Amino acid sequence: MASRRAPEPYGACRTEISERHDVTDTVAGVSRVGVVGCGQMGAGIAEVCARSGLEVKVAETTGEALEIGRTRLYNSLAKAAERGKISDEEHQATLERLSFTTDLGEFADRDLVIEAVVENEQVKTEIFQVLDQVVTSRDAILASNTSSIPLVKLAVATSRPDQVIGIHFFNPAPVQKLVELIPALTTSEETIKRSEAVVEQVLAKHAIRAQDRSGFVVNALLIPYLLSAIRMFESGIASREDIDNGMELGCAHPMGPLKLSDLIGLDTVASVADSMYAEFKEPLYAAPPLLQRMVDAGRLGRKTGSGFYTYS
Numbered sequence: 001m002a003s004r005r006a007p008e009p010y011g012a013c014r015t016e017i018s019e020r021h022d023v024t025d026t027v028a029g030v031s032r033v034g035v036v037g038c039g040q041m042g043a044g045i046a047e048v049c050a051r052s053g054l055e056v057k058v059a060e061t062t063g064e065a066l067e068i069g070r071t072r073l074y075n076s077l078a079k080a081a082e083r084g085k086i087s088d089e090e091h092q093a094t095l096e097r098l099s100f101t102t103d104l105g106e107f108a109d110r111d112l113v114i115e116a117v118v119e120n121e122q123v124k125t126e127i128f129q130v131l132d133q134v135v136t137s138r139d140a141i142l143a144s145n146t147s148s149i150p151l152v153k154l155a156v157a158t159s160r161p162d163q164v165i166g167i168h169f170f171n172p173a174p175v176q177k178l179v180e181l182i183p184a185l186t187t188s189e190e191t192i193k194r195s196e197a198v199v200e201q202v203l204a205k206h207a208i209r210a211q212d213r214s215g216f217v218v219n220a221l222l223i224p225y226l227l228s229a230i231r232m233f234e235s236g237i238a239s240r241e242d243i244d245n246g247m248e249l250g251c252a253h254p255m256g257p258l259k260l261s262d263l264i265g266l267d268t269v270a271s272v273a274d275s276m277y278a279e280f281k282e283p284l285y286a287a288p289p290l291l292q293r294m295v296d297a298g299r300l301g302r303k304t305g306s307g308f309y310t311y312s
C-alpha cells in the first residue's frame with residue numbers, strides 16, 4: 001500500500017482511489033478493518049473482528065476517549081479469556097491484531113470500515129465524507145452501525161455510494177449473534193454479497209437483510225416497546241421493578257424494558273425514536289418527555305452509571 005502523509009484528524013486531503021486489487025486471497029477481500037468510535041458498540045465490534053482474525057484499527061476523537069475505549073475493549077477480552085471463551089494464545093494474538101488512533105488518516109489502507117459513533121446524522125455524515133477522502137481502495141466497504149439513520153444519506157455523502165451499507169450489530173456485539181445488513185438504494189449487489197460473506201463466514205454471525213427504513217427490523221419492533229414501558233413508568237402505572245419483573249418473569253425476557261433501555265443507552269434510545277418519528281410520524285415512536293429529560297440530565301444508563309437504575 002502506498003504510504004501517504006496522514007492528514008490531521010478529520011481534516012483529510014483527498015487521496016487517490018487506487019485500482020481494484022485482487023480480492024481472492026481473503027473472504028471478500030477483507031483483512032484490514034477500521035472501526036470509528038470505541039464506545040459500547042465500537043469496542044464490541046472491534047473485539048469481534050479481531051477475535052475473528054482480522055487486523056483492526058480503532059479510531060476515537062480524543063486521546064482520553066481512546067483510552068476509555070481501549071480499556072473497555074481490553075477488559076472485555078480479559079473477561080473472555082478468564083471465562084475460557086478464548087485461550088491465552090488467542091487472547092494474545094487478538095491483542096496483537098488491534099491498534100488505536102485518533103487520526104482517521106490512518107484508515108487509508110482499510111478494506112472495510114465500520115462507523116460506530118454517536119447516533120447523530122451530521123456527525124456520521126462528516127465521518128463518511130472524511131472516509132471517502134482517506135480510504136484509498138476502490139473496493140473498500142464503508143459501513144455504518146447506525147440504528148436508524150437512512151443509509152442513503154451517508155452513501156450520497158461519498159463519491160462511492162455503491163460501496164456504502166449498513167452493518168448493524170447488537171449489544172453486546174461479542175455475544176449477540178444477529179447482524180442486520182441494510183443496503184441503501186445506491187448499494188451495489190457486490191457490496192451486499194461481500195458484506196454478507198464477511199459477517200457470516202468470518203465473523204460467524206447470522207445476517208438478516210432489511211430495507212433502508214428507520215429502525216430496520218429489530219428496532220422497528222423494539223423501540224415502541226421500550227417507549228411504552230417508559231410511558232408506563234412516567235405515568236405511575238407501576239414501579240420500574242414491577243415493569244421489568246413483569247416482562248422477565250411473565251414473558252421470559254432475559255431483561256426488562258427499563259434495564260434494557262439503560263443497557264442500550266438512553267441517548268441512543270431517544271435518537272433512534274426521533275429518527276423513526278421523523279420518518280413515519282407515528283405517535284408510538286415519539287420519545288416520552290421523561291426520556292428526553294433524563295438525556296438532558298446526562299442520565300444515559302449504564303454508561304454514565306445512572307439511568308432508570310444506578311450502577312456502580
Ligand SMILES: NC(=O)c1ccc[n+]([C@@H]2O[C@H](COP(=O)([O-])OP(=O)(O)OC[C@H]3O[C@@H](n4cnc5c(N)ncnc54)[C@H](O)[C@@H]3O)[C@@H](O)[C@H]2O)c1
Nearest residue numbers: 037038039040041060061065116117118119146147171264
Ligand atoms: N447501544 C446499543 O445498544 C446499540 C446497538 C446497535 C447499534 N447501536 C448504534 O451504534 C452507534 C454507537 O452507539 P454506542 O452505544 O456505541 O454509543 P456510545 O455513546 O457508547 O459510543 C459512541 C462513541 O463514539 C465516539 N465518537 C463520537 N464522535 C466521534 C467521531 N467523530 N470520531 C470517532 N469517534 C467518535 C464517542 O467518543 C463514543 O466513544 C450508534 O449509531 C448507535 O445507534 C447502538
